[in-house]
Amino acid sequence: xxxxxxxxxIFANSAEKEIISKSFSSxxxxxxxxxxxxxxxxxxxxxxxxxxxxxxxGNSFGERFTNAIQSxxxxxxxxxxxxxxxxxxxTSKHILKTVEKLQKHSIVLGPSTDGGFYLMGLKKSxxxxxxxxxxxxxxxxxxxxxSKLKASKxxxxxxxxxxxxxxxxxxxxxxxxxxxxxxxxIKTLLLQSFSSVKKITYYHFITIENFILNLQFNKGSPAFLxx
Numbered sequence: 001x002x003x004x005x006x007x008x009x010i011f012a013n014s015a016e017k018e019i020i021s022k023s024f025s026s027x028x029x030x031x032x033x034x035x036x037x038x039x040x041x042x043x044x045x046x047x048x049x050x051x052x053x054x055x056x057x058g059n060s061f062g063e064r065f066t067n068a069i070q071s072x073x074x075x076x077x078x079x080x081x082x083x084x085x086x087x088x089x090x091t092s093k094h095i096l097k098t099v100e101k102l103q104k105h106s107i108v109l110g111p112s113t114d115g116g117f118y119l120m121g122l123k124k125s126x127x128x129x130x131x132x133x134x135x136x137x138x139x140x141x142x143x144x145x146x147s148k149l150k151a152s153k154x155x156x157x158x159x160x161x162x163x164x165x166x167x168x169x170x171x172x173x174x175x176x177x178x179x180x181x182x183x184x185x186i187k188t189l190l191l192q193s194f195s196s197v198k199k200i201t202y203y204h205f206i207t208i209e210n211f212i213l214n215l216q217f218n219k220g221s222p223a224f225l226x227x
Contacts, residue, residue: 006099007077008041008048011068012085017053022167029189030085036186037085043092046081046099062137066129069122078124081108086165087118088190089180094119094160101158107146110160113174115140118165126155169194 013021015030022030041048051068058064065082072080081098083090090110098108098121106126110119116138136145149155164174172194176187 005077006046006079006081006102007072007075008044008046008095009068009072009080009082010037010041010048010050010085011056011065011082012037012050013053018085026189026193029186029193032185032189033085033088036088036183037083037090040090040092040095041083044095044099046095047077049075060137062133062135065137066132069127069132070129073124073127079121080124080127081119081121083119084165086167087112087163088166088175088182088186089163089178090118097160101160105156105158107155107157108160109143109146109157111143111162113162113164114167114171115144116142116165118163119160166190 012034015027015034018030019027038048038050049072051064051071055068056064057067069080069082079102081095083095094110098110098119101108102121102123106123108119108121109117112118131149136142146157164171164178166172166175172190175182176190176194182190
């Protein structure tokens with residue numbers, strides 16, 4: 001292999017795993033997003049590797065993600081571009097633009113609206129396993145921490161446009177309200193998921209409201225004599 005060869009790392013759990021960790025989502029939604037992500041990688045013509053929960057090694061997200069990146073480097077690649085399966089607006093153009101930017105920069109980040117990132121292009125020369133493990137993964141401080149790292153170590157970082165990855169129901173709302181194009185199937189599934197969340201939220205609100213009303217009109221109950 002040529003030293004300059006680039007690979008895509010798709011770090012994404014299966015639909016079965018996603019519906020456990022993200023209660024708002026449906027199996028159909030993440031099955032579709034997984035297919036969408038694979039198609040994006042295929043369109044680029046760049047070699048890609050999928051690391052689902054079956055291939056991931058480590059106890060924490062940071063350990064699993066770091067180990068996956070190291071595994072791709074171990075195959076002889078010099079640059080890794082990582083993506084997930086939860087960014088509906090991600091396209092092959094974002095990946096190809098990353099390849100272009102990596103010709104002049106050491107790291108390329110696609111920042112997400114929650115303070116993390118949906119894409120990272122990283123040259124092997126900038127990858128330090130110990131440093132990666134210390135980063136605040138899956139928090140809103142991730143991008144800020146990387147920026148501090150950039151300033152302290154004079155790392156050459158550039159950025160793509162900001163996109164939204166879907167971790168919560170409010171993220172789905174942001175994606176649906178965006179002017180960016182979505183496939184009809186993904187949009188339909190997102191609308192269904194968001195509608196389901198609204199119904200569940202409304203049901204819980206009514207249940208709590210009725211419980212409070214019952215307390216107000218049940219002053220004779222022995223269980224509430226202390227109120």
